[in-house]
Amino acid sequence: MARRGAGTPFLLRLSLLLLLHPGGEWGTLGCASVAVGSPIVPLGSAVTASCTIQSELCRGLEQGKVRITWMLDNEPMAGSQRRGPGGTEVSNLTLPQFNRTQAKLWCWVEWNGTKQRVGMAEIRAGYPPAKPFNLSCILTLSDYGLTCQWQQGADSHLPTSVALKCAGDPRAHSSRCHRSRAQAVTGCTPQGDRSHCTVPRRLLQLYRQMEIWVSATNALGTAESEHLYIDPMDVAKLDPPALQSIQSIPFQTDCIALAWEVARSNAYMELQCELRYRAAEDPAWALVTGIVGQAGTTQHCGFLFGTRYHFQMRCRRSSARGYWSEWSPGRNYTTHEKAPTGKLDAWWSTRLAGAGGRLEVQLRWKAPRRREANGRVLGYRVTLSPRRRGRDPPTVCNTTHTQCNFSVPAGTRRVYLSVYNAAGESAVTEVVLLERKGQPLARLWAVPGGERSLWVCWESPPAPVAAYILEWQRVSSEPGRCSACWQMERDGAATTALIRDGIEPFQQYNISVYPLYKDAIGLPVHTAAYSKQKAPSYAPKLHLKSISKSGAELCWDPVPVEMQNGFITSYTIFWANSTAEVSSATVNPSLSSFVIRELKPSTLYKVHIMASTAAGSTNGTSLTLVTMVLDDIEIQFLFLTLALIFVLLILLLICFQKNGRVKQQFWPNVPDPANSSLGKWVPPFFQEHLQVPGTREPGLATISTVTVLERATWGKEPTTEPASPFPAMPQPYVQQEGLGRPGRGWAAAEPHRGPGGSGETVQYARVVGDGYKGQQHAPPRLYLRSSSSQPLLPEPSPSPKPYQNLWFHRATPHGCPGDGGCPEELLATFPLLQGLRISGAEELQDCRTF
Numbered sequence: 001m002a003r004r005g006a007g008t009p010f011l012l013r014l015s016l017l018l019l020l021h022p023g024g025e026w027g028t029l030g031c032a033s034v035a036v037g038s039p040i041v042p043l044g045s046a047v048t049a050s051c052t053i054q055s056e057l058c059r060g061l062e063q064g065k066v067r068i069t070w071m072l073d074n075e076p077m078a079g080s081q082r083r084g085p086g087g088t089e090v091s092n093l094t095l096p097q098f099n100r101t102q103a104k105l106w107c108w109v110e111w112n113g114t115k116q117r118v119g120m121a122e123i124r125a126g127y128p129p130a131k132p133f134n135l136s137c138i139l140t141l142s143d144y145g146l147t148c149q150w151q152q153g154a155d156s157h158l159p160t161s162v163a164l165k166c167a168g169d170p171r172a173h174s175s176r177c178h179r180s181r182a183q184a185v186t187g188c189t190p191q192g193d194r195s196h197c198t199v200p201r202r203l204l205q206l207y208r209q210m211e212i213w214v215s216a217t218n219a220l221g222t223a224e225s226e227h228l229y230i231d232p233m234d235v236a237k238l239d240p241p242a243l244q245s246i247q248s249i250p251f252q253t254d255c256i257a258l259a260w261e262v263a264r265s266n267a268y269m270e271l272q273c274e275l276r277y278r279a280a281e282d283p284a285w286a287l288v289t290g291i292v293g294q295a296g297t298t299q300h301c302g303f304l305f306g307t308r309y310h311f312q313m314r315c316r317r318s319s320a321r322g323y324w325s326e327w328s329p330g331r332n333y334t335t336h337e338k339a340p341t342g343k344l345d346a347w348w349s350t351r352l353a354g355a356g357g358r359l360e361v362q363l364r365w366k367a368p369r370r371r372e373a374n375g376r377v378l379g380y381r382v383t384l385s386p387r388r389r390g391r392d393p394p395t396v397c398n399t400t401h402t403q404c405n406f407s408v409p410a411g412t413r414r415v416y417l418s419v420y421n422a423a424g425e426s427a428v429t430e431v432v433l434l435e436r437k438g439q440p441l442a443r444l445w446a447v448p449g450g451e452r453s454l455w456v457c458w459e460s461p462p463a464p465v466a467a468y469i470l471e472w473q474r475v476s477s478e479p480g481r482c483s484a485c486w487q488m489e490r491d492g493a494a495t496t497a498l499i500r501d502g503i504e505p506f507q508q509y510n511i512s513v514y515p516l517y518k519d520a521i522g523l524p525v526h527t528a529a530y531s532k533q534k535a536p537s538y539a540p541k542l543h544l545k546s547i548s549k550s551g552a553e554l555c556w557d558p559v560p561v562e563m564q565n566g567f568i569t570s571y572t573i574f575w576a577n578s579t580a581e582v583s584s585a586t587v588n589p590s591l592s593s594f595v596i597r598e599l600k601p602s603t604l605y606k607v608h609i610m611a612s613t614a615a616g617s618t619n620g621t622s623l624t625l626v627t628m629v630l631d632d633i634e635i636q637f638l639f640l641t642l643a644l645i646f647v648l649l650i651l652l653l654i655c656f657q658k659n660g661r662v663k664q665q666f667w668p669n670v671p672d673p674a675n676s677s678l679g680k681w682v683p684p685f686f687q688e689h690l691q692v693p694g695t696r697e698p699g700l701a702t703i704s705t706v707t708v709l710e711r712a713t714w715g716k717e718p719t720t721e722p723a724s725p726f727p728a729m730p731q732p733y734v735q736q737e738g739l740g741r742p743g744r745g746w747a748a749a750e751p752h753r754g755p756g757g758s759g760e761t762v763q764y765a766r767v768v769g770d771g772y773k774g775q776q777h778a779p780p781r782l783y784l785r786s787s788s789s790q791p792l793l794p795e796p797s798p799s800p801k802p803y804q805n806l807w808f809h810r811a812t813p814h815g816c817p818g819d820g821g822c823p824e825e826l827l828a829t830f831p832l833l834q835g836l837r838i839s840g841a842e843e844l845q846d847c848r849t850f
Contacts, residue, residue: 031057034119040219043125047095051107067110126157128221139236149196160218238325239263246333255301272318306337306375337375339424345488438522446529475508505532506565533566535616549601555593566613
């Protein structure tokens with residue numbers, strides 16, 4: 001049941017489709033109709049439409065409410081629905097402004113949630129046809145068809161029919177194109193979108209006026225072109241004539257006679273013809289008009305001698321304003337030659353050669369103009385005297401070129417130049433070899449006259465000038481000379497001249513102008529110019545010449561003049577560091593180096609150069625450089641300082657090694673009593689009485705004790721010391737264990753007071769003993785006396801092991817025991833003291849037994 005209930009709406013929709021659309025989706029259903037006010041309307045106008053549904057004719061729509069909707073192409077439109085007579089449903093739609101050239105209007109029915117198209121009307125919109133214009137016709141005599149062409153107006157967006165209409169002359173009694181406008185016939189209809197067609201001969205009336213026009217018609221109206229009233233023969237295009245022969249007329253050497261004939265189709269017509277000709281060097285044709293006649297010959301003069309010409313001819317009806325025929329096939333003819341005429345423009349330079357008295361001459365001249373050459377030039381001749389009847393002058397040069405180098409005797413002032421062809425030789429041109437010592441021009445400059453020409457301007461000198469010589473050379477890295485790059489300005493009053501020969505854009509030219517006086521040649525004035533400029537082809541390549549911590553010197557090679565493409569106005573140097581701080585400087589174009597200043601030490605910079613002309617700039621490649629930490633002078637000073645210090649150290653070491661006094665000042669020699677010669681010497685007296693046991697307790701081999709002894713009065717009562725603000729210094733002592741018994745001895749010394757109450761420091765001594773390491777026979781005791789007067793240490797230090805300093809264990813005695821004498825046990829228990837020699841021994845009266 002669930003599946004059955006789900007399939008019910010689908011079956012209803014399918015049945016509705018079959019009922020409403022039995023004849024196909026695009027057909028109009030019998031139960032529905034769509035009507036529009038007009039299927040074709042002006043673009044932008046209003047459109048009305050209605051859709052009517054007859055429910056009784058549509059099975060399945062008898063019951064239930066029907067909803068009608070509209071769609072213009074794929075865009076929904078809102079209409080008004082009402083119930084019409086007879087149980088019909090009607091929906092009306094109004095489009096206030098229809099802006100589409102073509103659209104389909106659909107009527108939809110919506111019933112029980114299902115929508116279906118039931119009707120459609122197609123609507124087109126456009127404009128009335130535009131008026132055709134520029135109507136013209138031409139009659140072809142080969143088939144006598146009248147071909148007319150025109151131009152269409154604006155597109156109307158609607159199907160438009162175009163036809164060429166014709167009507168006969170109203171004064172004619174009979175014509176296939178009848179006399180009235182109502183009886184006009186269609187002469188032809190263009191195919192497709194073409195704007196021309198041909199009226200056949202059967203619809204034409206020759207030698208009579210006809211009315212011809214173009215008619216354009218569409219659903220919104222009709223437009224006609226301007227009416228053309230013509231005789232078809234007046235617009236006939238004749239076949240071209242044929243040239244038969246061309247020849248020169250005797251005794252009139254610049255005239256020719258030309259024979260021609262017309263085509264067969266034009267044999268019975270009065271014709272008007274034209275002749276045109278030109279030489280191979282001429283850019284335009286020369287036209288000869290007024291040739292009348294059916295056929296025959298014509299003459300014309302003014303042709304150049306020895307020149308090849310190309311001739312053509314055309315004709316039309318003499319009484320009509322019709323079309324010219326096509327030009328006839330061309331025919332060539334070369335006129336006969338004549339001896340050259342006129343004078344040659346010559347320019348020269350001279351110099352003395354060697355000691356032979358000869359004059360070297362370089363003579364240049366311009367080829368004669370075509371009107372003066374009178375044929376093909378065969379050569380040029382230079383002589384030292386003019387030609388006379390019956391005698392040929394000596395020839396110094398005979399050449400086919402336009403220059404000649406030769407030598408003449410010194411003092412020669414004139415040479416004579418002539419040109420010749422197959423018909424003869426020209427009159428001589430006298431060339432006066434003047435000196436260059438006249439006044440120069442006041443001023444000279446040049447401006448572009450085009451991409452391949454230059455205007456040269458100057459200010460005339462005060463003296464009258466007969467002519468001017470202009471000379472120019474292309475500036476190049478490779479030396480060269482253009483022999484033809486000069487011209488003569490024969491007008492002495494001229495202040496400008498246009499030069500064209502050899503001028504190319506983006507190339508520099510040096511221009512010189514010489515004024516020619518009656519008896520001298522003026523000194524030249526020079527200038528440089530470009531006919532056109534642009535940015536240089538490339539910029540110079542930078543080179544690093546030197547660098548320091550705050551500056552860098554750059555240099556570059558100038559751009560070759562062929563690559564400059566204009567006058568270099570400036571060089572611009574750009575440099576930037578890693579933080580994108582960009583700086584620049586403009587350099588005069590005459591310089592080829594530049595110093596960048598105020599750079600940061602030990603910094604990387606990128607530098608490039610830009611070359612500029614008046615027409616643009618070009619950047620060069622980048623150069624990377626790193627500034628130095630120190631300048632060269634600073635580096636030299638540093639190395640010099642280090643070298644000086646090193647040398648001083650070496651000298652000091654040498655001095656210390658070689659000079660003991662200097663070494664003593666820094667490292668003084670402290671005397672070593674243990675290594676002195678006295679350490680091994682013992683007086684004989686002590687050698688007899690001092691007997692050391694053969695066995696000793698083990699200990700160090702060397703015992704050294706430093707004792708300060710001051711003068712004191714032995715056997716007297718110690719005097720009371722005055723109070724002193726400083727603490728009392730510890731008393732020095734000497735102590736040693738007995739040699740054969742465990743007795744101990746000590747000695748103390750009171751400082752000896754001088755007359756002023758001050759203590760007097762005396763010399764100290766080191767006692768060295770050997771043989772304490774179990775030797776059987778002890779060597780003599782050594783007594784070492786030090787000559788140093790250096791004060792003793794302020795406080796005692798313990799004796800080296802294994803000796804024991806009793807001073808650290810008990811109080812130091814303040815005097816000798818007994819009644820003031822020196823105990824006997826003192827020297828016996830400390831044998832080393834037996835060898836001491838103490839200053840002030842005269843006071844030790846009681847110490848005599850050793």
